[in-house]
Amino acid sequence: MSLIHDTCVLGECTSNTPEIATCTSFALLKIIDLLNSSLPVHSLISMLVRSLPEAMLPLQVYGVIAKIDEKIYGYPENGQYPAISVDVVVHGKIRGYISALYSKENQNSEQWTQAHTILHILCGCLNNLMEKKELEAIHMEDVRRYSSFFHNCPVGLFTDKQGNIVHCNHKLTEILGVSEDRIVGLHVTDLIDNETMWKTFSSHKLLSGPIAAEYEIKLRNETVKLRSLYLPELTTEGELKSGLGIIEDITKIEEAAQVQQQQKKLLINTFNAINDLILVLDRDLRIVTSNWKGLEHISKEERQKHPLRNDVLIHDADTCESYHVLEAFVTGIAKEALWTDPADGSIREMKAYPIFDEDGEAIMVVEHLRDITEIKRSEENLMKANQDLAHAYENLKSLEKLKNEFLSNIQHEINTPLTSIKGFSELVHDEDLGPLNAEQKKAMTRVVEKTRQLQTVLDSLLFVSSATHGVIKYNFERLSITKMLHVALNMVSEKLKHKGLALEENIAPKLPEIIGDIDYLPRVFVHILDNAIKFTNNGGKVTVSVTEDAGLLHLIINDTGIGIAEENLEKVFQMFFQLDGSSTRNYGGNGLGLFMCKIIIEEHKGKIWIDSKEGQGTAIHILLPCA
Missing domain, CATH: 3.30.450 (Beta-Lactamase)
Known part of the structure; x- marks a missing residue:
């Protein structure tokens, strides 16, 4: 009804x-x-x-x-x-x-x-x-979900009827770089380059299951690799009714796989290139993998059985060798141990590093075994050498003490009579004790000169000894560098006249004062002037210049003498250094003068250096801060 x-x-x-x-x-x-x-x-x-x-x-x-x-x-x-x-x-x-x-x-x-x-x-x-x-x-929601999945799928999709494409998603157009209207209407074999696909479609029959393929094609002037999967829907007679095609651009995946393969190969090659024995052990202490260094006698078949670590390493049932590995498993902390092989006495350093799973549990251990027999022997030799060195150092300290005592005795035993000799010889030379004839005057001049040289050597030795022990006391005060230079020039004036050397002074007027020691700083100027005179041939020239710049006084004492070879410029400030060759023997010296000058200048917060070329003279530069 x-x-x-x-x-x-x-x-x-x-x-x-x-x-x-x-x-x-x-x-x-x-x-x-x-x-x-x-x-x-x-x-x-x-x-x-x-x-x-x-x-x-x-x-x-x-x-x-x-x-x-x-x-x-x-x-x-x-x-x-x-x-x-x-x-x-x-x-x-x-x-x-x-x-x-x-x-x-x-x-x-x-x-x-x-x-x-x-x-x-x-x-x-x-x-x-x-x-x-x-x-x-419900049907509309299913359609919406299917459409959303179809178009938002991260791989290219298409559907067909009897091999002719009727629909495709956005990802496929993106992969192929063409619009949908250019894809729709194509045959499946136009997209999937696969021999099986061609044969099955040409015979109008398809295999019962999916057809998978990987192939390269030229897209947008570059070669890309595609992976495809075709899922056919067949009639009861086995003829194609429709199908779903899946196409994925695997170019970057393939490139990443190649990089990964290269990295894996590099890792394996690196692993095998290590000269020390490396073992990867599971919790049963079976060898998962190894570079088998030192274990070449173990066959390939035996290695594939993952033998127990102790079976291939232990001698005379020395089970203590594996304790550090067990501790690494239990504590999750790297452990190490030393083991002496009773067979040959070789010493091995063994380090165990735990490998953790995502839960932080140690699942494997990497063990590094290294023969350190030679290193241990070298350490023993080094320890013995250090002991010998310490003993030698103690002996050297004793010698240093003896040296200091010797210099102290020199100061007392030599300086006292030398002072008397110097004083009386000057009295005789100056004719305070009576007139001298020409021969006597010449002899006394020689005595006074050599006495002063001996006093200079003695003072240099005492200064170096005191300076190296840091016992020199400086009395700093405001000083005029111009006055000190004039005093120094006056002290060497006779030597300049004797060798016929010209003296040029370029000392700027009204220079600021410096903070210095009135006893030690003039010694520097006198010694440098003495060297300039000593190493300059007769008729040469000595120039003294002083300028002020940016709060510093720049003193240059320049000569036209024999010069210094470039390889010796840094050595001249070393203690007891003397130039090789005939020049040293001709000109003499004890090798302490410039060493002493450098110490004094640096104690005055200054700087000293040399510019020189062999055969072209020498310029000694000194920088001193203004007061």
Whole structure:
């Protein structure tokens, strides 16, 4: 019995007037249109609830209420009425109900029965409609998800009918570098370069399973490698119905795999190139892998059986050798030990490094075994050499003490009589004790000169001894460098005249004072001037220049003498250094003068250096800070 048939019969039987029957018919037609519409379910139910009272008016129904999915539709017009309720059941589950309100007088009447029937028929139609719409919604969601997956898939996808491509995703257009309209319509074999694919399509038959292939093609002026998988859908006769193709650009994957393979090869080569024995051990102390250095006698077959570490290393059941490995497993900390092979006395250094899994548990240990026999012997030899050196040092300290005592005795034993000799010889030379003839005068001049040289040597030795022990006391005060230079020049003036050397002074006027020691600083100037005179041939020239720049006084004492070879420039400030060759023997010297000058200048926070070329003279530079 259909809804239209029942409601029409009901209208004819219960209508009291033609006007009511017409109104009821229009209402029923409206309900039929609603049920055939594409309105959303909630809107449809709301309009049905409003239309039903008018359609059921001959049955004295005054209102309709529906409650579906916890939502209520419609309200009674007046007061409280009895209700006829029918459940709304969708996919076997009660989702709510529809109730028709009627007058109490019509309860259990024929109209009540007809109204109940109409509600049943209407709910049945509504049930079917809701099931249909929900299935459509599920289908649309599946379509949406499939479309989203298809187009957002990280690999290229296409579908075909009988080998002709009908659809593809965005990733495939990206891989191939062409638009979708240029791909659609192509044959599968136009995209997948595979011999099996060609053979199967040319015979109009396909294998029962997927077809996989890897191949290179030229895209955008570069060669790329693609991996494809074709999943055919076959008819019962084995003919192609449709299929799904998957294409992936594996160029970078292949490149990464090649790099990884190269790194693996490099690692293996490095591992095997290590001259020490390397073992990778599991928790049972079995050798997982090794470079087998020193264990070449173990066969390849035996190595593949992963022998126990102790079986290939231990001699005379010396099980202590593996304790450090076990400790590394237990503590998770690198351990090391030394082991002496009882067979040949060789010494091995053994270090165990744990390897951890993602949970931080030590699952393997890398053991490094190194023969350090020669190193240990070298250490023993070095220790003995250090002991010998310490003994020699103690002897040297004793000699140093003897030297200091000797110099102290020199100062007392030699300096005292030398002072008397110097004093009396000068008195005789100056004719304070009586007149001298020419021969006597010449002899006394020689005595005074040599006495002064001896005093200079003695003073130099005493200075060096005191300076190296840091016992020299300097008395710093404000001094005029101009005055000190004039005093020094006056002291060497006779020597300049004797050799016929020209003296040029370029001392700037009004130079600032310096902070210096009045006893030691002039010694530097006198010694440098003595050297300039000594190493300059007769008729040469000595120039003394002083300038001030940026808070420093720059003194240059330049001569036109024999010069110094370049390889000796840094050596001249070393203690006891003397130039090799005949020049040293001709000019003499004890090799302490410039060493002493360097110490004094540096104690004055200054700097001293030499510019010289062999045969072209020498310039000694001194920088001293202004006061």
